[in-house]
Amino acid sequence: MSALAAVPQLVPMAGLGAQMKDTAWVNILIFGLFVAITLVVVFRASRNNKTAADYYAAGRSFTGPQNGTAIAGDYLSAASFLGICGAIAINGYDGFLYSVGFLVAWLVALLLVAELLRNTGKFTMADVLSFRLKQRPVRIAAATTTLMVCFFYLLAQMAGAGGLVSLLLGLDSKDKLGQAVVIAVVGALMIVYVLIGGMKGTTWVQIIKAMLLIAGAAVMTFIVLAMHGFNLSTLLDAAVTKAGDGGAALLSPGKAYGATGTSKLDFISLALALVLGTAALPHVLMRFYTVPTAKEARRSVVWAIWLIGIFYLFTLVLGYGAGALIGSKEILAAPGGVNAAAPLLAFVIGGPVLLGFISAVAFATILAVVAGLTITAAASFAHDIYTNVIAKGEVNPKAEVKVARRTVVVIGIVAIGGGILANGQNVAFLVALAFAVAASANLPTILYSLFWKRFTTQGALWSMYGGLALAIILIAFSPVVSGNAKAMIPGADFAWFPLANPGLVSIPAAFVLGWLGTVLDKTKESRTLQAEMEVRSLTGVGAEKATPH
Amino acid sequence: MGSTAHSTSDDPALTVDFVAEQATDEFQNLRKRHRSFVFPLAIGFLLWYFAYVLLADYAHDFMSTKVWGSINIGLILGLLQFVSTFGITTWYVSYANRKLDPAAEKIRSRLEGPLTKEEAAK
Numbered sequence: 001m002s003a004l005a006a007v008p009q010l011v012p013m014a015g016l017g018a019q020m021k022d023t024a025w026v027n028i029l030i031f032g033l034f035v036a037i038t039l040v041v042v043f044r045a046s047r048n049n050k051t052a053a054d055y056y057a058a059g060r061s062f063t064g065p066q067n068g069t070a071i072a073g074d075y076l077s078a079a080s081f082l083g084i085c086g087a088i089a090i091n092g093y094d095g096f097l098y099s100v101g102f103l104v105a106w107l108v109a110l111l112l113v114a115e116l117l118r119n120t121g122k123f124t125m126a127d128v129l130s131f132r133l134k135q136r137p138v139r140i141a142a143a144t145t146t147l148m149v150c151f152f153y154l155l156a157q158m159a160g161a162g163g164l165v166s167l168l169l170g171l172d173s174k175d176k177l178g179q180a181v182v183i184a185v186v187g188a189l190m191i192v193y194v195l196i197g198g199m200k201g202t203t204w205v206q207i208i209k210a211m212l213l214i215a216g217a218a219v220m221t222f223i224v225l226a227m228h229g230f231n232l233s234t235l236l237d238a239a240v241t242k243a244g245d246g247g248a249a250l251l252s253p254g255k256a257y258g259a260t261g262t263s264k265l266d267f268i269s270l271a272l273a274l275v276l277g278t279a280a281l282p283h284v285l286m287r288f289y290t291v292p293t294a295k296e297a298r299r300s301v302v303w304a305i306w307l308i309g310i311f312y313l314f315t316l317v318l319g320y321g322a323g324a325l326i327g328s329k330e331i332l333a334a335p336g337g338v339n340a341a342a343p344l345l346a347f348v349i350g351g352p353v354l355l356g357f358i359s360a361v362a363f364a365t366i367l368a369v370v371a372g373l374t375i376t377a378a379a380s381f382a383h384d385i386y387t388n389v390i391a392k393g394e395v396n397p398k399a400e401v402k403v404a405r406r407t408v409v410v411i412g413i414v415a416i417g418g419g420i421l422a423n424g425q426n427v428a429f430l431v432a433l434a435f436a437v438a439a440s441a442n443l444p445t446i447l448y449s450l451f452w453k454r455f456t457t458q459g460a461l462w463s464m465y466g467g468l469a470l471a472i473i474l475i476a477f478s479p480v481v482s483g484n485a486k487a488m489i490p491g492a493d494f495a496w497f498p499l500a501n502p503g504l505v506s507i508p509a510a511f512v513l514g515w516l517g518t519v520l521d522k523t524k525e526s527r528t529l530q531a532e533m534e535v536r537s538l539t540g541v542g543a544e545k546a547t548p549h
Numbered sequence: 550m551g552s553t554a555h556s557t558s559d560d561p562a563l564t565v566d567f568v569a570e571q572a573t574d575e576f577q578n579l580r581k582r583h584r585s586f587v588f589p590l591a592i593g594f595l596l597w598y599f600a601y602v603l604l605a606d607y608a609h610d611f612m613s614t615k616v617w618g619s620i621n622i623g624l625i626l627g628l629l630q631f632v633s634t635f636g637i638t639t640w641y642v643s644y645a646n647r648k649l650d651p652a653a654e655k656i657r658s659r660l661e662g663p664l665t666k667e668e669a670a671k
Contacts, residue, residue: 093612093623097605100630104598107637111587233618240619252613253605253623264606271602275595298645305638309631451584531567538579539656541565 024169026356031363035189038208038364042193042201052397053547055198055404056123056379057289060546062203064296068303071287073206074372075102075278075304076213076311078160078339078365079431084312085345086338088319090328092239092250094257095319099312101271105278106308108443110301113279115294116450116537122544124376125285126384129445132529133457136389141464143384145441146282148468149434150377153283154370154411156430158419161186161366167336167343168359180420186363187416190370194378194408199290202371209368213361214307217314220342220358223349224321235317238324250323266499270432273503277435280442283376292546321345370415378407425488429480432501433471440467440506444514450537452518456525459518467510474502565660579652586644594637601626 049055062070080102087095121127126142162179171178193201228235240247249255257267278284288297322331322341325348334340346358382404387395444463448455474497475481481488483495499505536542570576604612605623612623 093605093627096624096627097602100598100601100627104594104630104634107594107634108591110638111591111641231618233620236619251619251621251624252609254609257606258609267606268602271599275598295650298642302638302642305634309635313628313631528568531571532565534580535565535567535570535576535656538576538583539653539660541657541660 023352023355026352027168027359030356030360034208034212034360034364038193038205041204041208042197045200045204046196046198049198049200051547052123052383052401053544054200055401056286056375056383057544058198058200058203060290060292060544061200062290062296064291064299065303066207067203067287067291067296067300069210069307070203070206070290071284071300071304072214072307072311073208073210073368074283074287075308076210076365077157077369077431078164078362079156079428080312081213081217081315081365082164082339082342082362084315085319085322086331086341087256088316089239089322089326089331089341090338091256092320092323093253094255096316097253097257097267097271098274099315101274102278103305103309103312105275106301106305108276109279109284110298110305112450113285113446114288114297114301117285117446118288118291118294118297119540119543120450120533120537121289123286123289123383124380125282125442125446126380126388129449129460131449132525132533133449133455133460138457138460139384139388141461142442142445143380143389145437145464145468146380146384147377148472149282149438149442150373150380152430152437153281153434154373154377154415155418155422156427156434157366157370157373158183158187158415159422159425159427159430161363162419162423164336164339164362164366167334167340168362176423179423183419183423184416186367186370187412187419190367190374190415191409191412193367193371194375194412195405199286199375202368202375203287203290205364205371206368209361209364210307212357213365214311214314216346216354216358216361217311217318220321220346220349220354221314221317224317224325224345227321227349228324232317235320235324239320242324242327250320262498265504266501269499269501269504272507273432273436273439273501276443276503276507277437277439280438280446281434282380282438282442283372286376286379287372289544294540294543318342318345321349325349374408374411374415377411378404381407427488429475429488429500433475436475436501436503436506437468437471439503440471440510441465442467443507444511448514448518449533453530453534454518455514456518456521456523458521458523459514459516462517463510463514466513467506470506470509471502474499474505478502570656570660575652575656579649579656582648582652586641586648590637590641594633597633598630601630 048059051059053059080098084095084098087098089095117128120131124143125146126139129142130138162183169182171182193205197204224235228238236251239250243250257263288300291297291300319341322345326341326344331338331341331344334344336343343355343358343362347355382400386403387393387400441464444467445460448459448463477495477497478500479487479495479498480500481495482490483493484490487495604626612621612626614622616622616625
């Protein structure tokens, strides 16, 4: 993820980079094909979009394996594909540490969240959190954290899209206008997908993208391994040799995070946010509503874990493969910098066609991820804020979906504008921030309301607002925003918080706030609703069923 | 369900006395079976993950010890995290299929039973 940070502004055209530029039309052609196919699928999927459950939750008609593949498509963002490959190629072992955290995190979703959430909620995270607490305040808080996480994640993706353009479409990395046009195209396509296809269309885009991404990575992994006698040790040696002096450091931890005591703490902070944030990302949670039963939700996570795990094993080979076959010097010199590792590797081992395929997949990845974020944010606004707070539940579902659709357009326009403004800014920390906010503002309240009988509204509000505020304040005063040359605002220095990720402080603090707010709360929550939530969460009594078509 | 999670007017669950249901031995058994499995497992994998993170962060020399060719302890432990994640997943699914689903299904069909037949008759 931090790899996206390294998209350099002024890079000399290196040999490979220049060669890649000549075949950029292949990338555009393959990407155009992807768009054409997915548009047809989205239009076909939209035919059955009648009710709110159709629009937000795809009529709860996907199977576990389908939804699991879509989750993988939603989760494996450009940051995890291009970013992790690049991080392993440049920083070796420390790049691999990301993959481990990103994968292990799914066990939280599998064991503690997915099924219980499916049984008690309807469309959004707030449905579950406000189930047995006071509706209005808890819903507003949950919708606020949902919108914040989606916004940070969306902005990071859109700004990253601009950076990737120069690499994948062969635009000059200084051509800000060209990049702005591409950001606008990505945003407009995303609006079309989500507006027309709703959750069903979005899900199919994610399924198609996940299959292409995993297949492409599998082919590349096979070729890289074949070139090294199917021996991982030989591949590692080749990467060390190519790196020259000090290359052995690629195989040991510490190259990226081992420098100082602070950077080591920073890594713990990041690890905490990754492992606890995933199961509280609203766009991931919303995917569990697209299946008919809790059992299918469980199967979804199982499929997602296998697909994501296998994919990260591929990136290990691809990262070291890029280190061995291209070398960090050439990667860093190419347009796109660290992110160029995977596309360069595709070009070296498979020529322009494989490069075109991988580039198109990288683009499709951005598109699928922003679509998932947008429908989540729109559902939360329309269902939580508009229907349940502004109109106090007195809205028919048709009107609610209309509001959701309008919200999609607004979010799309904000994302395009934000993406263009943030293009070239160093905003890669936003992805890590989204995970930290999810882990601090959402996870404690999710776990407490599912498992702690005594938990109250005050505890939920303290934990959600406290976690959200702490995470954002700490990041604002951290070294990623100011105080050094690589910061977002390099000219100023108001960084008093030493870590680049707030998780180490904000996550435990949010857990403590949730506990403190509850024990200091004199009011008692409804005993009946607690009983109902607990019985329903474990048995699936009265859970939302699939809509028949 | 109405438009909020609270209003359960058109829901068969409304007729259920959840407080009484929660107190039944049958439900308490299911709750215990669920928690006694997922809580220890969740704590276990988190401890194992953070042990790995701390080793990768503070025990560079140990992690760099070569075991087989250029493959060192760090890489092996990292790959073992993948293995344990896949393993826990499979273990939980088999436990849930055997011990949780049948018990949950029993309670659900007891509580929703009449309605399901009615729906089937439609």
